[in-house]
Amino acid sequence: MKMSSLLTAGLRGALYSTGTRSLSSGTLHIKEPLNFWCGGRVNIKDVRAKSEPVYEPATGRVLCQLQACGATEVDAAVRSASAAFTVWRKLAGMERARVMLEAARLIEKRREEIAEIEVVNNGKSITEARLDVDSARLCIEYFAGQATVLSGQHVQLAGGSFAYTRREPLGVCVGIGAWNYPIQIAAWKSAPAIACGNSMVFKPSPVTPATAVLLAEIYSQAGAPEGLFNVVQGGQETGSLLCHHPDVAKISFTGSVPTGKKIMEMASRGVRPVTLELGGKSPVIIFEDTDLENAVRGALMANFLSQGQVCSNGTRVFVQSSIVPHFLKEVVRRTKAILIGDPLLEDTRMGALVSKPHLERVLGYVNQAKKEGARVLCGGEPFIPTDPKLKDGYYMTPCVLDGCTDDMTCVKEEIFGPVMSVLSFDTEDEVLRRANDSSLGLAAGVFTKDIKRAHRVIENLQAGSCFINNYNITPVEVPFGGYKASGIGRENGQVTIEFYSQLKTVVVEMGDVDSLF
Ligand SMILES: NC(=O)c1ccc[n+]([C@@H]2O[C@H](COP(=O)([O-])OP(=O)(O)OC[C@H]3O[C@@H](n4cnc5c(N)ncnc54)[C@H](O)[C@@H]3O)[C@@H](O)[C@H]2O)c1
Numbered sequence: 023m024k025m026s027s028l029l030t031a032g033l034r035g036a037l038y039s040t041g042t043r044s045l046s047s048g049t050l051h052i053k054e055p056l057n058f059w060c061g062g063r064v065n066i067k068d069v070r071a072k073s074e075p076v077y078e079p080a081t082g083r084v085l086c087q088l089q090a091c092g093a094t095e096v097d098a099a100v101r102s103a104s105a106a107f108t109v110w111r112k113l114a115g116m117e118r119a120r121v122m123l124e125a126a127r128l129i130e131k132r133r134e135e136i137a138e139i140e141v142v143n144n145g146k147s148i149t150e151a152r153l154d155v156d157s158a159r160l161c162i163e164y165f166a167g168q169a170t171v172l173s174g175q176h177v178q179l180a181g182g183s184f185a186y187t188r189r190e191p192l193g194v195c196v197g198i199g200a201w202n203y204p205i206q207i208a209a210w211k212s213a214p215a216i217a218c219g220n221s222m223v224f225k226p227s228p229v230t231p232a233t234a235v236l237l238a239e240i241y242s243q244a245g246a247p248e249g250l251f252n253v254v255q256g257g258q259e260t261g262s263l264l265c266h267h268p269d270v271a272k273i274s275f276t277g278s279v280p281t282g283k284k285i286m287e288m289a290s291r292g293v294r295p296v297t298l299e300l301g302g303k304s305p306v307i308i309f310e311d312t313d314l315e316n317a318v319r320g321a322l323m324a325n326f327l328s329q330g331q332v333c334s335n336g337t338r339v340f341v342q343s344s345i346v347p348h349f350l351k352e353v354v355r356r357t358k359a360i361l362i363g364d365p366l367l368e369d370t371r372m373g374a375l376v377s378k379p380h381l382e383r384v385l386g387y388v389n390q391a392k393k394e395g396a397r398v399l400c401g402g403e404p405f406i407p408t409d410p411k412l413k414d415g416y417y418m419t420p421c422v423l424d425g426c427t428d429d430m431t432c433v434k435e436e437i438f439g440p441v442m443s444v445l446s447f448d449t450e451d452e453v454l455r456r457a458n459d460s461s462l463g464l465a466a467g468v469f470t471k472d473i474k475r476a477h478r479v480i481e482n483l484q485a486g487s488c489f490i491n492n493y494n495i496t497p498v499e500v501p502f503g504g505y506k507a508s509g510i511g512r513e514n515g516q517v518t519i520e521f522y523s524q525l526k527t528v529v530v531e532m533g534d535v536d537s538l539f
C-alpha cells in the first residue's frame with residue numbers, strides 16, 4: 023500500500039470524518055494494519071496470532087487489537103530489509119540524503135496529524151507531541167547532511183603504496199523502541215541507520231504501536247526502496263525473534279535496563295553490535311548562588327515532561343540547604359499550577375500516564391515514599407478530569423517529595439512518573455559523591471552562576487548527557503546516551519555514524535610482493 027492511502031479511513035476514519043484536521047479524545051479507532059514491509063502495510067494472516075488491546079490513555083478506551091508478529095512475519099520483514107539493503111547501500115550519500123530530506127519535508131507537512139495520533143496512543147500533551155515530531159524531522163534532516171559527508175581516509179605507505187579506509191554500512195539493523203517517545207525513537211534510530219546505507223526493521227512498543235507505521239509510509243513516499251524501513255508489531259517474543267534472526271547485523275534498543283541486558287545477551291550470541299539507550303535516575307544539583315527562578319523552571323523540566331516518563335529525567339533534585347525552603351515554595355506553587363487533563367487540548371500541560379498498570383506502579387512508589395518517611399508537599403494522587411469522557415483515563419497529580427534521603431526507594435529506583443524527590447546538601451564534595459552513588463548514569467544537571475564550579479562539577483559527574491543551567495534539552499546535533507548501566511553507544515550527533523557503520527581497510531601495493539617464502 024502506498025502513500026496515497028496514508029492514514030486513510032481505518033486509522034483516520036473517526037478523526038477526519040468531519041472534514042476537520044483535528045482529532046478529539048475518544049474518537050479514534052485504528053483499523054488499518056500497523057505492520058509494514060515490502061513497501062506497504064501488512065495484515066497478519068495467522069488467525070492463531072496472539073492479540074492484545076491497545077489503549078487510549080486519556081480515556082482508557084481500547085483503540086485497537088494488536089496482533090504480535092511471529093517467526094514468519096519477522097522473517098518476511100527481515101527479507102524485505104535485506105532486499106532494500108542491496109540497493110540502498112550502493113547509492114551515493116547525496117542520493118540517500120535526497121530521500122531523507124523529502125521524508126523530513128513530508129513529516130513537517132503532516133506534523134499535526136502525526137502529533138495527534140501520538141497523543142491519542144501515548145497520552146502526552148499535544149504541545150509536547152509536536153516537539154517530538156519536530157525532533158524526528160530534525161534528526162532525519164541532520165543525518166541527511168551526515169550521509170553526504172561519509173568518507174574514509176587515505177594513508178600513504180612506503181614505496182608509493184598506500185591504504186584507504188571505506189566507511190561501510192552494517193546491513194539490516196533492528197530497532198526496538200520504548201513507549202514514551204514512539205515517533206522520536208523511531209526517527210532517532212532509523213535516520214543514522216539509513217544515512218549510513220543500512221536498512222531497518224523497527225519494532226515499536228506494543229503499548230504505542232500507532233505512529234511508527236506512519237514513518238514507514240513517509241520514507242516510502244519519499245522514494246526509499248521497498249523494505250528500507252519496516253515495522254513489525256509485537257512484544258517480547260517478537261523482539262526476541264528479531265534479536266535472534268541470523269540476517270540481522272545490529273540491534274539498537276531503547277527501553278529498560280533489565281530488557282537491555284537481555285538484548286545484549288542475545289546480540290552476543292551472533293557477535294553483533296548493540297546500541298542500548300536505557301533507564302536513568304539522574305541528579306540535578308542546585309547551588310545556592312543560582313538564579314533560583316531559572317533553577318525552579320529547570321527542575322520542573324527535569325521532572326514533569328511527558329508525565330515524568332522520560333529516561334533522562336533529573337528525579338533526584340539536590341538543593342543546597344540554605345535555599346531549600348525558597349526552592350520548595352516556588353517548585354510546589356508551580357507544580358500545583360500544572361494544568362492536567364485532555365492531552366489534545368492546547369492549554370493542557372500534563373496528560374495521562376501511558377497505562378493503568380503503570381499509573382498504579384507510580385502511585386505505589388508515592389505510597390512507599392510516604393511509608394519510608396518522605397513528605398508529600400503536593401500531588402501524588404489519582405486525578406479525574408471533569409470531562410466525563412476522561413473519567414477512565416490514567417491521570418495523576420504531579421508530586422513533589424521533601425525530606426528524602428539517599429536510601430529511600432523513591433531516590434534509588436527509576437519511577438518513570440511525575441514524582442520529584444528533593445534532597446538537601448551542604449558541600450560540593452558531598453553532593454558529587456551522593457549524585458554519583460547510582461548504578462545508572464544517563465543524565466545530570468548543574469545550576470549555578472559560578473562558571474568554574476559548573477564545569478568542575480560536570481567533569482566529576484558520572485553521566486553521559488549533562489546540562490549546565492538547563493535540563494532535558496536534546497538538540498539532534500549533539501550525542502545523547504548514558505554512562506554505567508544507562509547504556510552503550512550514542513544517538514544523535516556525528517559520533518552516531520560510528521555506531522551504524524564499519525570501517526574497511528584496503529592496503530594497495532604499488533610494487534611487487536616481497537615474499538618471505
Ligand atoms: N535512554 C534512552 O534514550 C531511553 C529513552 C526512552 C526510554 N528509556 C527507558 O525505557 C524504559 C521504559 O520503556 P519500556 O517500559 O517500554 O521498556 P521495556 O524494556 O519494557 O520495553 C522496551 C521494548 O523492548 C521490547 N522487549 C521487551 N522484552 C524484550 C525481549 N526479551 N527481547 C526483545 N525485545 C523486548 C518491548 O516490547 C519494547 O518494545 C525506562 O526504563 C526508560 O528509562 C530510555
Ligand SMILES: C[N+](C)(C)CCCC=O
Pocket residue numbers: 202203327331332333334494495496
Ligand atoms: C527529548 N527528551 C525529553 C530529552 C527525551 C529524550 C528521550 C528520553 O526518553
